[in-house]
Amino acid sequence: MKRRPHDVLPSVAAHSVLLLGALVMLLPFVWMLVTSIRPPHEIFEGSLLPWPQEFYGWGHYEAALLNVPLIRFMVNGVLICSGILIVQILVAVPAAYALAKLHFFGKDALWIGTLAALSVPIQVTALPIYIALATAGWLNTYFAIMLPFFLSVFAIFLLRQAFKTFPDEIIHAARLDGMGEFEIIWRIVLPSYQSTLTAFCIFSVVAHWNDLYWPMIVISETKLAPPPLGMMFFANAESGSDYGALMAGATLLTMPLVLIFLVTRKHFIEGLTMSGK
């Protein structure tokens, strides 16, 4: 594209606006990082400099890691997210295939139920599920955190739409070769939709890594907390006194997803935006 002279001015204006906006977007991240390596007296003077006058080292990180089981929160996050994701895929993929390619009794009911459930958030079903878990004595377990999310109606919807496009001839041929439906699903159909599956995996992991509402309800023991709940315990315990350590903790807990985002940028954005949340 040739750049005509009168295009330069709007371009400069656009960059100025975008850069100013970018500054606002980045401010919390920059301030978090800077504060995490700033000596306490600078923090208490309310320094406006966007860099530390003297480098404090990793002191705040050590304090954060010593005072709070941050590593434990992250391990919890990994266990919970992977547990949820594995069950979601095992449950949703066969159902999505059945809905896309098979005729069976109850198919319409399952599809209508799936579509209806799409607009029902966890905050609606939380109360009865909580009562059931409390009655069974299963509060404060990993199982309690994961249970409501074992069924992802969004995964069923997404994969069913994808599988609809899979050619029937290939499925017929596979059946003639003596393959069972289960084998057809996992070895022939699903591998053709890897990018859809990847996008869903990212969506699911981000949603559950960041979820606060449900863990806040079923978990009261610090050692079982996923990252957001752990961060909340941390913030409440510090009650705003040690911002250096708090910012170091926030940095550590935000880091994993931000790093994954920067590495898998395209898939990441696709995974989050296909849902509309």
Added chain:
Amino acid sequence: MLALRTSTRQSLAGLLLSLPSGALLVSLYVAPMLCLLLLAFTNYEMGNVDIEWIGFSNFSRVLNDVVFKRSLWNTLLYVLIVVPLSVGGGMFIALLIHARRRTRSFYEVVYFLPVTSTLIAMATVWQFLLHPKLGPINSMLSWVGMSSQNFLGDPTLMIATLAGIGVWQLIGFNMILFLTGLSNIPKELYEAAAIDGVNHPVDRFFSVTLPMLGPTTLFVLVTSTITGFKVFDTVAVLTQGRNQSEVLLYDIYLEGFTYSNMGYASVLTLIFLLIIVGLSAWQSMHMDKKVHYG
């Protein structure tokens, strides 16, 4: 005969394959919703053995519940700030970024960053940024000669402050949806418009871009409104509902899980459900969903 056997086999396979989903759909959605509906007519409290059927008492209680009314009003106010700013802002940023070539992915990453980051962690950062004494935002205010504000303590500022953080978190998400919408507009339309004498960028925006972005805009408006009504995390960390800053979900959380008023909380949950489902239904009535899964 063979055809019949195949269809029986298919039917059986379909049932088996969808059995886990069906069972979970019933136990995680259908049964809980029925329970919710029943609980709404009782005085059930956690740990209390007596359950009494109290008819519509919980419903009439809503009408006199000052806290609930305030939380509903606060949530509406929050939505009224977050939706226009994050949708309008998202569209504006997308228009600016769409015209960039080399710097496009840089801006995309920067504006999307808040969407990816753990909101609870970033909320504590905002708390620090907005701190009356130690925070840089108030330092800057006093530097330019304005008095410092207690953003998260002053009742007149709290919801607006929470909404500001909400916009910060949502704008990049909406921007990406608008970018997708923009790249789906056929180039020929702009050429046709140019032939018709539409040359000024502002005219081009109103005659081609905006109408073509219609479905995207509607979708973004509805999802942003739903996200707005679901505000909880920042309230839970930053204000805990103090100084009359309750929002809908926080009130439901308090009634149901802190005060154990399960019956009453069920009614509040039903109201929340009505709002969310109403918005979703309105959306699917007005648009073809597949536009956004491309």
